[in-house]
Amino acid sequence: MMLQNELTKRLQIDYPIVLAPMAGGVTSSELVAAVSNSGGLGMIGAGYLSPDQLRHQIKEVKVLTTKNFGVNLFVPSSYSVDEQKLTISEKYLHSIELELGIQKTTPSLPNYEQDIETFEKMVNIVIEENIPICSFTFGIPSEDIRTKLKQNASIIIGTATTVQEAIMNEEAGMDAVVVQGSEAGGHRGTFAGGDQQSLIGLLSLIPQAADQLSIPIIAAGGIMDGRGLLAAQCLGAMGVQLGTAFLVCEESGANKLHKEAILEAAEDEVVLTKAFSGKMARGVKNRFIEKLHGAEENLPEYPLQNELTKAIRKAASADKNPEYLSLWSGQSPRLAIKLSAQELVEKIVNETLKLKNTLS
Numbered sequence: 213m214m215l216q217n218e219l220t221k222r223l224q225i226d227y228p229i230v231l232a233p234m235a236g237g238v239t240s241s242e243l244v245a246a247v248s249n250s251g252g253l254g255m256i257g258a259g260y261l262s263p264d265q266l267r268h269q270i271k272e273v274k275v276l277t278t279k280n281f282g283v284n285l286f287v288p289s290s291y292s293v294d295e296q297k298l299t300i301s302e303k304y305l306h307s308i309e310l311e312l313g314i315q316k317t318t319p320s321l322p323n324y325e326q327d328i329e330t331f332e333k334m335v336n337i338v339i340e341e342n343i344p345i346c347s348f349t350f351g352i353p354s355e356d357i358r359t360k361l362k363q364n365a366s367i368i369i370g371t372a373t374t375v376q377e378a379i380m381n382e383e384a385g386m387d388a389v390v391v392q393g394s395e396a397g398g399h400r401g402t403f404a405g406g407d408q409q410s411l412i413g414l415l416s417l418i419p420q421a422a423d424q425l426s427i428p429i430i431a432a433g434g435i436m437d438g439r440g441l442l443a444a445q446c447l448g449a450m451g452v453q454l455g456t457a458f459l460v461c462e463e464s465g466a467n468k469l470h471k472e473a474i475l476e477a478a479e480d481e482v483v484l485t486k487a488f489s490g491k492m493a494r495g496v497k498n499r500f501i502e503k504l505h506g507a508e509e510n511l512p513e514y515p516l517q518n519e520l521t522k523a524i525r526k527a528a529s530a531d532k533n534p535e536y537l538s539l540w541s542g543q544s545p546r547l548a549i550k551l552s553a554q555e556l557v558e559k560i561v562n563e564t565l566k567l568k569n570t571l572s
Contacts, residue, residue, distance in 0.1 A: 244552055247557065260347070414431060418431050441563075473498075
């Protein structure tokens with residue numbers, strides 16, 4: 213009970229520990245359910261799922277747990293198609309496709325209007341399936357969507373990488389906000405301002421956001437253990453969201469090569485790159501990142517570049533070649549341990565309680 217607070221009561225969970233909603237298959241039904249069954253909050257990372265896939269996974273998780281869990285959705289943002297940048301990207305990617313034996317095809321590029329339509333369908337599924345928690349990344353959903361979810365008694369959670377973004381979430385009526393430090397792995401939720409302006413360390417971001425907000429803060433970025441949880445709470449967060457720590461767990465749907473890369477990596481091997489998706493993301497450095505490093509500012513923006521590199525990532529996975537996979541990781545890979553999700557939650561809770569007792 214020492215770890216209970218306003219956030220845990222609202223989310224109806226035992227511990228202030230949230231599974232980061234990592235898109236791309238990492239948040240398997242088994243992982244989501246295991247985190248919830250262990251007293252934390254499991255989250256489905258639905259960013260790259262179709263509406264049918266989301267409904268299917270929700271039903272799978274419901275079979276595996278009776279505890280609360282949530283869904284995370286990417287808020288669509290407009291983007292422009294720059295033919296010159298597409299040509300530059302395809303030139304770089306062609307040599308890699310030849311190396312991997314990929315037959316050249318013309319990719320089907322994303323369509324913003326279709327993205328909006330899909331997003332609205334996903335929101336309706338969250339409502340129809342009575343999911344109690346829905347979080348958002350890459351922006352703030354429209355007032356209409358926020359109202360629909362709240363009328364369905366859903367708790368809505370935003371994502372911010374700056375104090376200003378956090379304030380915007382509170383002003384929009386979000387019930388809580390995830391503040392992501394620059395240490396966070398994969399794509400961060402920046403939506404107002406540039407990439408460089410959003411690279412604020414979590415140690416600086418939490419207290420500055422806490423001084424401006426009245427809604428609960430969930431801290432994310434580099435947190436792997438009880439020390440991180442207690443530190444985040446001391447700075448003003450009510451809970452923590454962990455990605456990399458859960459990514460290497462037994463139940464995680466991450467590629468085995470991805471898990472091994474994190475478990476073997478050091479902190480100075482984790483870098484920021486736009487090579488895979490056109491959006492800044494943090495992962496373990498490999499040959500793909502090195503090859504496209506000089507071209508990053510000339511690549512198509514997200515989600516266009518993400519679509520262009522999909523075949524390469526798929527072939528690399530089939531060939532068990534980590535040099536061309538997106539090996540997303542936060543900045544604390546040395547703290548990653550191969551455990552079950554339940555063992556990880558128990559470890560974090562026990563470490564936090566021990567530290568609290570030592571300091572009291």
